[in-house]
Amino acid sequence: MSRDARQTAAAPARKGLVGQLGDFLDDRTGYRALVHEALYERVPGGARWRYVWGSTLVFAFMTQLITGLFLWASYSASAQTAWESVYYIQHEMAGGWLLRGIHHFMAQAMVVLLALHLLQVVIDGAYRAPREVNFWLGLVLMLLVLGMALTGYLLPWDQKGYWATIVATNLAGIVPFAGPSLQQLVIGGSEYGHHTLTRFFALHAGFLPGALILMLVVHLSLFRKHGLHAKQPITKPDAMFWPDQVLKDAVAMLAVMAVVLGVILMPALRAMLAGEAVVPGELGAELGAPADPSLPYAAARPEWYFLFLFQFLKVFEGWGATGEFFGAIVVPGLIMTVMFLMPILGNWRLGHRFNVAFTLAVLAGVGLLTSLALNEDYYALWVDKASLAEAEKLHDQTGGDPEKLAAALDNDTAKVAAMTNQWKKLERVRHSQAFLEASRQAKADAARAIELAGRPEKIPPAGMLELVRHDPKSQGPRLFAQHCASCHAHVDPLTVDAEAVIAKSSAANLYAFGSASWMQGLLDPAQVAGPAYFGNTAHKDGDMVNFVQNDLTDEATWPKADIAAVVAAMAAEAGTSPPKDLVGLVDIVGLVDRGRKLVASDDRCGGCHHFRDNSTALGSAPDLAGWGGREWLVGIITDPTHEQFYGDNNDRMPSFGKAAEGALPPLTREQIGLIADWLRGEWYRAEH
Amino acid sequence: MSDHEHHHGESRSGAVSGGSAGDGSRRGFLAKAIALVCGGLATMVPVGAGLWAFLDPLRRSASVAKFLPVAELTAIPDDGVPRQYPVITDRIDAWTGFAAEPVGAVYLRREKGAKVVQALSATCPHAGCFVEMEPTGRCFRCPCHNSIFTLDGGIVAPSPSPRAMDALECRVGKNGEVEVMWQKFRAGVAAKEVQG
Numbered sequence: 001m002s003r004d005a006r007q008t009a010a011a012p013a014r015k016g017l018v019g020q021l022g023d024f025l026d027d028r029t030g031y032r033a034l035v036h037e038a039l040y041e042r043v044p045g046g047a048r049w050r051y052v053w054g055s056t057l058v059f060a061f062m063t064q065l066i067t068g069l070f071l072w073a074s075y076s077a078s079a080q081t082a083w084e085s086v087y088y089i090q091h092e093m094a095g096g097w098l099l100r101g102i103h104h105f106m107a108q109a110m111v112v113l114l115a116l117h118l119l120q121v122v123i124d125g126a127y128r129a130p131r132e133v134n135f136w137l138g139l140v141l142m143l144l145v146l147g148m149a150l151t152g153y154l155l156p157w158d159q160k161g162y163w164a165t166i167v168a169t170n171l172a173g174i175v176p177f178a179g180p181s182l183q184q185l186v187i188g189g190s191e192y193g194h195h196t197l198t199r200f201f202a203l204h205a206g207f208l209p210g211a212l213i214l215m216l217v218v219h220l221s222l223f224r225k226h227g228l229h230a231k232q233p234i235t236k237p238d239a240m241f242w243p244d245q246v247l248k249d250a251v252a253m254l255a256v257m258a259v260v261l262g263v264i265l266m267p268a269l270r271a272m273l274a275g276e277a278v279v280p281g282e283l284g285a286e287l288g289a290p291a292d293p294s295l296p297y298a299a300a301r302p303e304w305y306f307l308f309l310f311q312f313l314k315v316f317e318g319w320g321a322t323g324e325f326f327g328a329i330v331v332p333g334l335i336m337t338v339m340f341l342m343p344i345l346g347n348w349r350l351g352h353r354f355n356v357a358f359t360l361a362v363l364a365g366v367g368l369l370t371s372l373a374l375n376e377d378y379y380a381l382w383v384d385k386a387s388l389a390e391a392e393k394l395h396d397q398t399g400g401d402p403e404k405l406a407a408a409l410d411n412d413t414a415k416v417a418a419m420t421n422q423w424k425k426l427e428r429v430r431h432s433q434a435f436l437e438a439s440r441q442a443k444a445d446a447a448r449a450i451e452l453a454g455r456p457e458k459i460p461p462a463g464m465l466e467l468v469r470h471d472p473k474s475q476g477p478r479l480f481a482q483h484c485a486s487c488h489a490h491v492d493p494l495t496v497d498a499e500a501v502i503a504k505s506s507a508a509n510l511y512a513f514g515s516a517s518w519m520q521g522l523l524d525p526a527q528v529a530g531p532a533y534f535g536n537t538a539h540k541d542g543d544m545v546n547f548v549q550n551d552l553t554d555e556a557t558w559p560k561a562d563i564a565a566v567v568a569a570m571a572a573e574a575g576t577s578p579p580k581d582l583v584g585l586v587d588i589v590g591l592v593d594r595g596r597k598l599v600a601s602d603d604r605c606g607g608c609h610h611f612r613d614n615s616t617a618l619g620s621a622p623d624l625a626g627w628g629g630r631e632w633l634v635g636i637i638t639d640p641t642h643e644q645f646y647g648d649n650n651d652r653m654p655s656f657g658k659a660a661e662g663a664l665p666p667l668t669r670e671q672i673g674l675i676a677d678w679l680r681g682e683w684y685r686a687e688h
Numbered sequence: 689m690s691d692h693e694h695h696h697g698e699s700r701s702g703a704v705s706g707g708s709a710g711d712g713s714r715r716g717f718l719a720k721a722i723a724l725v726c727g728g729l730a731t732m733v734p735v736g737a738g739l740w741a742f743l744d745p746l747r748r749s750a751s752v753a754k755f756l757p758v759a760e761l762t763a764i765p766d767d768g769v770p771r772q773y774p775v776i777t778d779r780i781d782a783w784t785g786f787a788a789e790p791v792g793a794v795y796l797r798r799e800k801g802a803k804v805v806q807a808l809s810a811t812c813p814h815a816g817c818f819v820e821m822e823p824t825g826r827c828f829r830c831p832c833h834n835s836i837f838t839l840d841g842g843i844v845a846p847s848p849s850p851r852a853m854d855a856l857e858c859r860v861g862k863n864g865e866v867e868v869m870w871q872k873f874r875a876g877v878a879a880k881e882v883q884g
Contacts, residue, residue: 063733066735067737067738070738073741074741074744085782088782095741096744256730458780458784
């Protein structure tokens with residue numbers, strides 16, 4: 001055909017450039033027939049809202065595919081970079097919080113949509129011949145989606161993902177015969193680490209979605225082959241998939257996306273309404289503290305849609321491995337088997353009813369177990385704790401001993417039974433409180449890790465855990481609780497329960513140790529022999545208490561101004577800020593100098609205490625040079641029996657940094673430094 | 689195109705209700721428009737969020753060029769032969785902060801008795817490979833495309849490189865420390881332009 005002839009042939013259609021291009025492509029690909037095939041599917045009985053679930057699932061999966069690929073572009077799967085890269089996505093990259101938020105919450109939406117789709121298919125009996133194979137494919141697709149949810153949970157390598165995965169993989173390990181090998185394969189060795197992440201990532205972003213796409217293609221083409229299974233009876237005329245059903249599908253997709261966005265943006269809206277600043281990194285998916293195998297994590301829970309399994313396993317508590325095998329593998333396996341048999345069971349006269357009843361029963365069971373799990377964890381939030389006050393008192397008095405309880409209640413059977421019930425309730429409240437406290441701690445740890453990661457120096461090459469482990473604010477309270485808190489309190493005297501805590505301690509309250517206010521308390525005759533200072537120690541009747549109560553009260557030798565000067569000097573030794581009531585005083589330097597002279601003087605503090613170059617020898621009382629400073633604190637924690645500190649007068653305090661030859665001291669030098677820094681409040685603080 | 693669809697649609701949908709897929713009707717058009725808008729909006733969210741994050745690198749500017757100490761003046765032999773020195777500085781790579789890390793290399797060259805030093809970037813101006821000294825010590829050669837440069841960085845024609853080796857600003861401090869202005873230049877162009 002000549003060029004002219006071709007132009008003439010095209011002319012009658014009067015097509016524009018787009019139309020011509022369309023013809024060109026259609027001639028070579030036949031795309032119009034394909035599009036037509038895709039869009040002009042007959043919907044018997046017209047479009048219905050109940051048919052949207054399959055389409056919303058496809059949409060949700062496409063969303064996961066898109067957001068997942070973009071997340072992939074910034075994620076790094078290794079034990080030293082997974083948390084760090086997710087932190088970077090969430091808190092440093094523009095829009096990273098939104099991207100991750102959509103991926104995180106759409107995954108959860110997908111689980112809900114799966115349940116709805118399954119429910120609709122079962123109720124409508126859409127699994128019946130000839131659609132059995134497609135029903136089975138659907139069940140496999142469901143398992144694949146759950147597998148992606150499970151593997152995705154680990155990828156941020158934070159505490160909750162890490163511990164949830166340990167539980168999940170250990171459960172896989174109890175499968176008979178193949179279990180241990182299976183577990184070892186999944187975690188990429190015998191320890192959790194780099195290869196656990198690379199394998200989970202390959203499963204999450206490669207194997208599972210790859211398999212899912214293949215199955216989905218077959219699922220959809222079989223769906224098209226059999227046509228839509230219409231809800232009976234058909235009362236309305238048929239419609240076309242495009243645009244009637246597509247319209248409903250599209251509205252449903254937008255609604256799903258709106259819900260996901262709503263969940264992400266709700267806290268922002270709340271903050272804006274409250275007039276607070278919105279921090280984008282805090283929106284969307286949570287990021288816990290970096291995974292730490294050495295740190296207990298009592299807040300470990302699976303994602304909410306696996307909570308029912310978690311709760312179900314508790315039913316078999318006390319059965320040991322058999323129970324876990326039964327609860328985690330046998331029962332779910334049986335349920336899945338029944339589901340797979342549904343198309344066959346459906347042929348039986350009452351089969352369909354059974355299938356519907358079974359599905360509803362499973363969903364109800366899942367719902368019940370989930371609410372039981374939530375109730376156990378959050379019980380303390382909604383129970384009336386005041387009603388348990390008496391039970392708590394009795395429990396503390398009797399130590400929970402039923403015999404003592406009976407005696408305390410004069411063997412009144414009814415009362416004992418009622419109180420036993422109250423005790424059970426109390427037990428649940430305490431259990432819940434422990435969980436809530438663990439969750440609070442987990443949140444605080446996460447916030448601290450994120451604060452540290454934002455330092456101008458960024459994260460060290462060894463990873464975030466390295467930084468957290470050397471952070472006084474994170475480690476100080478833990479080390480203190482473990483090694484110091486059995487004697488020392490560390491509580492702000494102004495808080496509600498402070499008095500009770502301080503009264504129970506057998507050594508000084510170290511809250512704000514090294515500060516002017518602490519020193520003011522020590523030099524206060526009313527406090528020095530109290531439980532916050534020497535009250536519960538052997539020094540209660542010692543020289544210092546005697547000195548404060550007798551000498552310092554004599555205003556002739558110790559005017560108030562002199563005591564204030566000593567306080568200022570001691571705070572200066574510790575390197576902390578001067579006393580609050582002296583802030584703004586013009587001659588604070590002069591005051592500190594005067595205070596130091598008083599401290600050194602041998603008719604004042606220097607009579608017992610060595611200070612710089614005064615003539616008092618070490619050994620009679622702690623050296624006051626650098627008192628409360630880092631070096632001084634490290635020294636006294638290392639060895640309080642050293643002549644620089646309490647020497648032979650040391651009262652029960654162990655030498656944490658000293659050990660017999662060949663033995664290890666209770667604390668390393670670094671740990672002692674962390675405690676000292678924490679006591680002094682010296683840690684990185686983000687500038688806001 | 690609409691003719692085409694209409695034709696097929698009708699051929700297969702004899703019993704289809706009048707308003708549903710009827711292209712001509714206003715309701716059909718509205719349904720299609722709303723469906724496209726809803727579907728489009730829903731899909732735009734993940735695509736938009738993805739692109740937003742993907743374009744993040746464009747927001748980040750290169751680190752500010754500054755003088756970095758490289759060597760002691762007296763430690764550089766004054767024989768006119770360039771020698772390679774590592775450039776060491778703190779470096780931030782996305783979330784990781786590296787303290788005092790080698791980030792590249794320069795060639796320093798000092799003439800007999802000179803109190804000044806010539807500094808050349810080791811990065812080839814052609815395509816960014818690492819330029820090496822010939823074992824003979826007579827010239828520089830880039831191992832990638834064989835660009836040859838004289839010892840003072842001059843171009844030896846014909847050369848794949850569009851320009852001479854990049855000279856770096858260099859100063860000698862009070863205590864005799866040689867400091868080099870650490871900068872990168874665009875590769876592949878004749879003009880020496882600072883990158884980033």
